[in-house]
Amino acid sequence: MSKPRVIVCPSPLFLKTLPVKDSIVVVIDILRATTSICVAFGSGAAEIVPLDSIEKCRTYKEKGYLIAGERDGKMIEGFDMGNSPFSFMGEHIRNAKIAMTTTNGTKCIHASRQAYQIIIGAFVNMTAVVNYLRAQGRDVILLAAGWKDKMNLEDTAFGGAVALELENEFLPTEDSTRIAMTLYDAMLKDKRYFIKNATQYEQIIGLNIVEDVKYCLRRDLHEVLPIYQNRKLVDLLAKTKLVNIKR
Amino acid sequence: MSKPRVIVCPSPLFLKTLPVKDSIVVVIDILRATTSICVAFGSGAAEIVPLDSIEKCRTYKEKGYLIAGERDGKMIEGFDMGNSPFSFMGEHIRNAKIAMTTTNGTKCIHASRQAYQIIIGAFVNMTAVVNYLRAQGRDVILLAAGWKDKMNLEDTAFGGAVALELENEFLPTEDSTRIAMTLYDAMLKDKRYFIKNATQYEQIIGLNIVEDVKYCLRRDLHEVLPIYQNRKLVDLLAKTKLVNIKR
Structure with a gap:
């Protein structure tokens, strides 16, 4: 078997250049949407209902959802949480239904x-993602959300990290995959790579989200294992745990 | 001055995500269009007239042009040359007007x-490209043609190589630029990187163009300095030489 x-x-x-149809797509938006989803x-x-606009998100408030999102790094009036992973910790999150605006994330899912x-996928749930993909044994597309259609370091590097983990059982395909693997390898060899090279690093400092970034890069x-259904x-693992308990 | x-x-x-309008764009298709253009x-x-179809290319034959191109690695009936850089060496090229089909290259120029x-740009004229860009001191976009809109190793790596040369006088912008610089750095450290990692390497062996590839990676x-005008x-340097002689 191949x-x-x-x-x-x-x-x-x-x-559009890739065989999406029969693949498992892993959506990656390390700073900060997919990290925050994992934390939640x-x-x-x-x-969690991912939505592309503030307005759609607001309509979920009256349905009993917590609503989360930011614009330009600032909280939105009437919203319960921002986008920081630290917003999604604590007792108010347990059993909560959450509606979240995430422009890049929603676009990727669509x-x-x-x-x-x-x-x-995110660094904070990386091993759960890798184990799941191994167990499925199906073609995988690691989709780096990037920033407004552009490539970014952290999403590409996470794609490379997962591809490196899967390298023996899977066939790394496309030069972009090799490039991402090489990028993650360079980041492993130079712990300060991200800080030295991220184009948006000054913006990160300006937004005062350095602690968020450190958190988002932890494994x-x-x-x-968040999965998109209906x-x-x-969380696919929460369901599994529940089934186990019922037994 | 910034x-x-x-x-x-x-x-x-x-x-479409980049400030093309006021930039010098360097079109890069190392295997093999831009290398062969430099050789010519x-x-x-x-x-050299770059064209996107065999049919358009054929109409230049009767205008006294040499016509060049391949499809699926094979010569086209009635054409004077294929796409190999070795096709563009020799006395028959001196002062020749050439029409060349190159799908990716023409698309990038358009x-x-x-x-x-x-x-x-190509590795075979890299220093001429770098010197020209330094002398102009204007924003630069290094456009990797890739393969059918996908990224490839050799074009991205060449972009990274030029960006590394310009790093002190220019401001590397966009994470994609850092990724390309990291890729070229990895290739410098591992001389067999390309052979180990190129997705299309088996195709290259199959097409029997290993000597072409070796040539295309030489600096x-x-x-x-081919420039697109009218x-x-x-060749901008050929013109310059001529002007110098006239003086």
Whole structure:
């Protein structure tokens, strides 16, 4: 049997060139949407509805959802949380339904709607993602959300990190995959690589989210596997745990 | 005065996200169009008309042009040359007008038509490109043609190589630029990187163009600077030489 493929897609712009239909797509937006989603499930959230606008998000307030989002790094009036992973920790998150505005994330999910499955990946749930992909043994597309269709370091590097983990059982396909693997390898060899090279680093300092960035680059803080089903995200591992308990 | 920017654009798909209008765009298609264009000017060609189809190319035959191109790695009936750089060496090229089919190259030139200038870059004329860009001191976009809109190793790496050369006088902008610089750095540290990692390497072996690839990765074989003017490419350095002689 031939090995399944693993492909790093370094921007949603490239999705149309790839075999999305029968693949598991991993949506990656390390700073900060997919990290925060993992944190929310790590804190026991019941479901997260990803939305592309503030207005749509606001309509979920009266349905009993917590609503989350920021614009230009600032909280939105009437919203319960911003985008920081630290917003999604604590007892108020347990069993909560959350509606979250995330422009890049929602765009990636929409662009991947033909996929076999859509899951959410970040450094904070990386091993859960890798284990799941290994168990499925199906073609994988690691979709770096980037920033307004452009490539960024952290999403591409995470794609490379997962591809490196899967390298033996999967067939790394496309030069973009090799480039992402090489990038992550360079980051491993130089711990200050990200700080020295991130184009948006000054913006990060300006937004005062240095602690967020440090958190987002840490590995395996949450054993969660967010999956997109019926227009919302749920934690596949939470379900599994529940089934186990019922037995 | 602020430094001019240098940006690696890893696929024509990203051009729309970049400030093309006031930049010099360097079109890069190492295997093999831009390398062969440099070789042709190094052999004394007078002009090269890049075209996207065999049919358009054929109409130039009766206008006294040599016509060049391949499809699926094979010569086209009635054509004078293929796409190999070795086709563009020898006395028959001196003062010749050439029409060349190059799908990716023509697409890139068309997509860059708003640019301040469009020039042609390859490893074989790299120093001429770097010197020209330094002398101009204007924003630069290094446009990797890639393969059917996908990123490839050799074009991205060349973009990274030029950005590394310009790093002190120019401001590397966009994460894609850092990624390309990191890629070229990895290639410098591992001479077998390309052979180990190129997705299309088996295809290269199959097409029997290993000697072409070796040639295309060599640096500074030709002191030429092809520039796109009035729908054709001419060698800016050939003109300069002529002016010097006239003086």
